[in-house]
Amino acid sequence: MKLVSSAKRYANDETGSISLLLVFLFLVVAISSLVVIDIADAYLAKRQLVQIGEASAQSGARQIDINRYYSQGLVNNGLGFQQVPIDCNSAVLKSQQFLFSNTLRGNQIFMTGWSCVDEKLELRIRSEIRPLIALPIVNSIYGNRFLIYAKVIATSAVR
Numbered sequence: 001m002k003l004v005s006s007a008k009r010y011a012n013d014e015t016g017s018i019s020l021l022l023v024f025l026f027l028v029v030a031i032s033s034l035v036v037i038d039i040a041d042a043y044l045a046k047r048q049l050v051q052i053g054e055a056s057a058q059s060g061a062r063q064i065d066i067n068r069y070y071s072q073g074l075v076n077n078g079l080g081f082q083q084v085p086i087d088c089n090s091a092v093l094k095s096q097q098f099l100f101s102n103t104l105r106g107n108q109i110f111m112t113g114w115s116c117v118d119e120k121l122e123l124r125i126r127s128e129i130r131p132l133i134a135l136p137i138v139n140s141i142y143g144n145r146f147l148i149y150a151k152v153i154a155t156s157a158v159r
Helices: 002-012 017-061 066-072 088-100 136-142
Strands: 110-117 120-129 146-155
Touching (some): 017 120, 088 120
Antiparallel strands (some): 120 146
């Protein structure tokens, strides 16, 4: 009888329940902040990839098609200014050389596609980074790396 009454008192006693709630909330906040840190890091890596890609596209867009330039002159794009024709083969080669000489956090940057028309060079590039914090939840969704893609465009304008 005494055992049953002490068990009832123990079941109704709420001493320490705040401690359990605080521990649970702390774990939720800690895990959420780690996930946010990984997402912010991936965003910063994408910004870095876009900056490298823009520099690569701009270096490629400087490759002038001299034969077309001297035979046809500047290209009129209808936007109020004229542009210099780009030599597409050497522009893509120069862009690839620039990408090979740069890395994103120690990982190679790959050109997955490109298009070049008259005065416009468009590159599609990708790289990968490892998450700062390897959480099992994030690893199950993304694996142990984030693939980051970017599309950049450069033109050769004369103003």
